[in-house]
Amino acid sequence: MRRVKLGQICEVVSGGTPKTNVEEYWNGEFNWITPAEINDNDYIISDTKRKITQLAIEKKKLTLLPKGTVLLSSRAPIGKVAIAGKEMYCNQGFKNLICSDEICNEYLYWYLKSKKEYLNSLGRGATFKEISKKIVENIEIKLPEIEQQRKIVNKLKEVDKIIQQRKCQSRLLDGMVQSRFVEMFGTLDNPTQNFQTARLEELCSKITDGKHGGCVQEKGTKRYFVGAREIYDDKIHYDTAPEININEFEKDYKRCNVEIGDLLIVNTGATIGKSAIATDERTIHTLLQKSVALLKVRKELLNSVFLKWCYRVNTKMYMVESASAQANLLLSKIRKTKIYVPDINLQNKFASFVQQVNKSKFEVQKSLEKTQLLFDSLMQEYFG
The missing domain is CATH 1.10.287 (Helix Hairpins)
Incomplete structure (x- = not known):
């Protein structure tokens, strides 16, 4: 098995963005892709959200990406990968690879998928990181027959x-x-029955959020500082939660004491609305970060599983408009939210x-x- 540079076995090409204020460049017949259209599970992409015209291609001197080209995002973010299922053009956020007969494009796809962390380490730039054409051409790859x-x-x-x-x-x-x-x-x-309604502050014995500010990390304490990144897939993921100083834990725990059966909802940022019900013994050793709200239901009135799915089905309960850069589901809104009971x-x-x-x-x-x-x-x- 030999090692070669990608530039020896692939042609590396980028793209560009036609002027968005020129109507004659847009709503044409030619596919034009951006990194935002590629998801982690994408393999073959055959269509794009926006189309450009022949005039846009000529004015911007865009390079055609043939079917089978390996699409690689080179900024914002680095490392998204897919294969072009049809001919297309792209914006400047790519360094795409047109494969020679020496390398199977699907092999290159999986190779690049495995190297996302490495690709990000190659990024250069002060404002945002980007990998250049030269950097991509100089990446070495193990190449079997x-x-x-x-x-x-x-x-x-x-x-x-x-x-x-x-x-x-x-x-x-x-x-x-x-x-x-x-x-x-x-x-x-549109309820199925004429259910009674009530505000969540009437149905919960406590509605609060986590600690405002950081905590001193201290391994081995078995006291966990759980934030938004730990709440997904209906679970609390303790493996990524930092362990914190016991004294700090005890100082703040009384205000947001998590117990089995409590509902935790992400109330800030990109994953707003993600939720989990506390279920295991680590619950009583959990201190929440500000990005997570705690709802302690009155069990004679409300089942936390019902409430969790009430939020999931009725997404308007956590879809908020925010003037700031980051969406925030305020505790005051949670408390005043009226649901059927x-x-x-x-x-x-x-x-x-x-x-x-x-x-x-x-x-x-x-x-x-x-x-x-x-x-x-x-x-x-x-x-x-």
Whole structure:
């Protein structure tokens, strides 16, 4: 197996943006892509949100990207990868790779997917980091024979297909729960019955947020400082939460004491509305950051599982307009939010259904994690 530079086996090309205020450049017939259109799970992209005209191509002197080109975002952010399923053009946020016969484009796709952290380390610039054409051309890659490349691609695609199937199963199970919620309760705008309504401040014994300001980190304390980044996939992810000084924990814990059954909602930033119910023994050793709101329900009136799905189904409960750069779901808004209050027995019946579905999700998640470990080990084996 030899090592070569990408510039030796690929043509590296970028793009540009026609003037947006010239109508004759836009709404044409030619695909024109930006990095924002590529998601982490994208493989082949055959269509783009915006189209440009022949005049725009000529005036901007844009280079055509043939079908099969490996698309690589070079800034904002660095490292998004996909393969062009059709001919297209792009903006200046790419350093794309038109592959020669020596390298399979799918092999290069998986190689670059495995090197996102490395690609970001190559970024240069004061205002925002970017990788230049020269930097991309000088990246060295291990290059097996073309038949071996295809075997590697087939194995990775086979395992990735299973991963995507497991993710799809998990989404379908979530969809089942959401459908059952709407079937039983409807939406706030269109309830299934004439339910009583009440403000959350009447239905909760406490609504607060976490500590305003940082904490001294101290490993080995088993006291966790949980923020927005730890709340996703309906769970609290303690593996990324910093451990903090016990004295600081005890000083602030009384105000936002997390207990099993409490609902935690991200109330600031890009993941606003993500939520989790506290469920394990680490709960009592959890101090929240300001970015997370704590809702302690009155159990005779409200089931926290019902409330969690009430937020998920009725997204307007946390969709806020903010004059600042970062959206913020204020505690005052949470407290004054009015929701329907079905009979607690009906809420509990829904919560029991969720519990059964979660058992299936747990099995799917175990399979997903096992398959992901296999995929990661293959990527390490093939690409280092």
